[in-house]
Amino acid sequence: MKVKEVAALSGVSVRTLHHYDELGLLKPAETTEAGYRVYSDENLAELQQILFYRALGFSLKQIKEILSNPSFNRLEALVSQQQMLHQKREQLDDMIRTIEQTIKEGKGEVTMTREERFKGFDFSENPYEQEARDRWGDEAVDETNKKLQQFGGKQQEKMNAIYRRLAEVRHLQPDSEEAQKAIGDWYQFLNTIGTYSIEAFSGLGEMYVADERFTTNIDKFGIGLASFMRDAMKEYAQHNN
Amino acid sequence: MKVKEVAALSGVSVRTLHHYDELGLLKPAETTEAGYRVYSDENLAELQQILFYRALGFSLKQIKEILSNPSFNRLEALVSQQQMLHQKREQLDDMIRTIEQTIKEGKGEVTMTREERFKGFDFSENPYEQEARDRWGDEAVDETNKKLQQFGGKQQEKMNAIYRRLAEVRHLQPDSEEAQKAIGDWYQFLNTIGTYSIEAFSGLGEMYVADERFTTNIDKFGIGLASFMRDAMKEYAQHNN
DNA sequence: TGTTGACTCTTACGTTACGTCAGCCTTTAC
DNA sequence: GTAAAGGCTGACGTAACGTAAGAGTCAACA
Numbered sequence: 001m002k003v004k005e006v007a008a009l010s011g012v013s014v015r016t017l018h019h020y021d022e023l024g025l026l027k028p029a030e031t032t033e034a035g036y037r038v039y040s041d042e043n044l045a046e047l048q049q050i051l052f053y054r055a056l057g058f059s060l061k062q063i064k065e066i067l068s069n070p071s072f073n074r075l076e077a078l079v080s081q082q083q084m085l086h087q088k089r090e091q092l093d094d095m096i097r098t099i100e101q102t103i104k105e106g107k108g109e110v111t112m113t114r115e116e117r118f119k120g121f122d123f124s125e126n127p128y129e130q131e132a133r134d135r136w137g138d139e140a141v142d143e144t145n146k147k148l149q150q151f152g153g154k155q156q157e158k159m160n161a162i163y164r165r166l167a168e169v170r171h172l173q174p175d176s177e178e179a180q181k182a183i184g185d186w187y188q189f190l191n192t193i194g195t196y197s198i199e200a201f202s203g204l205g206e207m208y209v210a211d212e213r214f215t216t217n218i219d220k221f222g223i224g225l226a227s228f229m230r231d232a233m234k235e236y237a238q239h240n241n
Numbered sequence: 242m243k244v245k246e247v248a249a250l251s252g253v254s255v256r257t258l259h260h261y262d263e264l265g266l267l268k269p270a271e272t273t274e275a276g277y278r279v280y281s282d283e284n285l286a287e288l289q290q291i292l293f294y295r296a297l298g299f300s301l302k303q304i305k306e307i308l309s310n311p312s313f314n315r316l317e318a319l320v321s322q323q324q325m326l327h328q329k330r331e332q333l334d335d336m337i338r339t340i341e342q343t344i345k346e347g348k349g350e351v352t353m354t355r356e357e358r359f360k361g362f363d364f365s366e367n368p369y370e371q372e373a374r375d376r377w378g379d380e381a382v383d384e385t386n387k388k389l390q391q392f393g394g395k396q397q398e399k400m401n402a403i404y405r406r407l408a409e410v411r412h413l414q415p416d417s418e419e420a421q422k423a424i425g426d427w428y429q430f431l432n433t434i435g436t437y438s439i440e441a442f443s444g445l446g447e448m449y450v451a452d453e454r455f456t457t458n459i460d461k462f463g464i465g466l467a468s469f470m471r472d473a474m475k476e477y478a479q480h481n482n
Numbered sequence: 483t484g485t486t487g488a489c490t491c492t493t494a495c496g497t498t499a500c501g502t503c504a505g506c507c508t509t510t511a512c
Numbered sequence: 513g514t515a516a517a518g519g520c521t522g523a524c525g526t527a528a529c530g531t532a533a534g535a536g537t538c539a540a541c542a
Contacts, residue, residue, distance in 0.1 A: 011405040089333045099323045161252035
C-alpha cells in the first residue's frame with residue numbers, strides 16, 4: 001500500500017506518515033526504486049498502535065520508546081500518563097471555575113481587583129502557617145503575612161511559579177543541577193518573605209512529608225513533589241553549609 | 242523597575258517579558274539610552290491582566306486583542322473560551338477513561354492482544370449480525386465471522402479506519418469522488434470478509450438508517466454518518482452496475 | 483580608577499506535531 | 513504522448529517561551 005491509501009484507511013494525513021517515517025517511528029516495510037513508500041499489513045498494525053497511544057496523549061517520543069522497547073514497562077508508562085492527565089484535568093477545572101466566577105461576578109468587566117482575580121489559581125491559604133507559628137513564633141509569621149499582603153497576589157504568583165518549576169524537574173535527581181537551582185529559588189523566595197536559616201529550611205522539607213496537610217497541598221502541583229522537595233532541600237542544606 | 246524586578250514580582254521569567262515586548266503585548270513605559278527596559282506601575286497592572294487571561298487559557302494573540310481593544314466583547318470571549326475548556330475537559334475525560342480501562346483489563350502487560358487494546362475505541366461487536374443472518378443466511382455469516390477471527394483485530398481495525406475515513410468525508414456530497422472512494426473501500430472491505438453483491442450492498446445501506454441499532458452504532462463515528470453512508474452506497478451501487 | 487560581579491541587551495536555535503506550499507519526478511489512464 | 517494523479521524532498525510556519533552565546537552597562541569595592 002502506498003501513502004495515500006494508508007492515509008485514507010487510517011485517517012491520518014500523508015504528511016503525518018512522512019513525519020513518522022522521518023522520526024523513525026513508522027518505517028515503511030519497503031521502498032520502491034523511485035523512492036515511494038510501500039506499507040505492509042504489519043505496518044498498518046503498528047500504525048494502529050501508534051494512534052492508540054497518541055489518543056491517550058502520549059508524545060511521539062514516548063510512543064517510540066514504548067513500541068520499540070519490548071521490555072518497556074507499559075504499565076508504569078500508562079500510570080504516569082494517567083497521573084499527568086489527572087493533573088491537566090484539575091488545571092482545566094480550575095480554569096473553568098475561575099472563568100465561571102468571572103462571568104458571573106463581573107460579567108467580564110474589569111472591575112475585579114487583582115486579588116479577587118487571582119483567587120482561583122493559587123492556593124493562597126498558607127498550608128503551613130500553624131507549623132510556622134509553632135516553629136518560628138508569631139512575630140515572624142505575622143511579618144511574613146504582612147509582606148505577602150503588601151504585594152498582593154504577586155508573591156503568590158511567584159510562589160506558584162516556583163512550585164510549578166519544581167514540579168517540572170521533580171523526576172530528576174534531587175541533587176541534580178536543575179533541581180538544586182529550583183530549590184535554591186525556593187529558598188530565596190522564603191527569605192524574601194521571612195528569614196529562614198539553612199537548618200530551618202531543611203527542617204521545613206521534612207515537614208513537607210511528615211504532615212500530610214503539607215503533602216496534599218504541595219502535591220497538587222505534581223504527585224511526589226513534596227517528597228522530592230524534602231530530598232532536594234536536605235541536599236541543598238548540606239551542600240550550602 | 243527593570244526587568245528582573247518585574248519578573249521577581251510577577252513570577253514570570255525575564256525572557257517572558259522580552260517576549261511580550263517583542264509581541265507588542267507589553268511594551269515597557271520607558272527605555273533607557275542603553276536600551277534597558279523600564280516598567281511603570283501601570284505596566285505591572287497590565288501584566289497582571291495578561292497573566293489573568295493567560296491563566297484562563299487564552300492565547301497571547303487573543304489577549305492582545307482583548308486588552309488592546311477596549312470595545313472588545315470580553316464577555317463573549319470568556320464564554321467561548323469556557324466552551325473550549327469544556328471540550329478539552331471532555332477529551333481528557335475520554336482519555337482518562339480509556340487509560341483506566343487499559344490498565345484494568347490488561348494490567349498494561351504486553352500479553353494484551355491488539356483486540357483487547359482497541360476494545361475501548363471501536364465497537365467490535367458486529368452491529369448487523371442478526372440482520373445479516375436473516376438476509377444472507379447463517380452459513381455466510383458464520384464464514385464471515387470465521388474470517389474476522391482469523392485475522393484477529395486487524396480486520397476490525399481496518400473497519401474502524403474505514404469508518405473514521407467515512408466520518409471525515411461525510412460532509413461532502415455522497416457522489417463526490419472522495420466519498421465514493423471511501424465507500425468503495427467499504428465495499429471492498431466487506432468483500433474481503435464475505436461476498437456481497439452490489440445489490441446487497443445497496444440494501445445494507447438502507448438498513449443503516451432503517452434500523453436504529455445500526456444508526457446508533459455507526460453514528461458513534463460521527464453524527465449523520467449512517468445516512469451519509471446509505472446515500473453513498475446507493476450512489477455507488479448505481480454507478481458501478 | 484580599574485575591576486569585578488550583577489544585570490541587561492540582542493540574536494538565534496530548540497521544542498511539538500504536523501500543515502502547507504513549492505519544485506520536481508513517477509506512474510497511470512486515456 | 514500527454515495530462516492527471518500521486519509521490520518525494522526540502523523548508524518555512526505555528527505557540528510561548530527556554531536556553532545559551534556574545535557583548536555592553538551599571539554600581540560598588542579596592
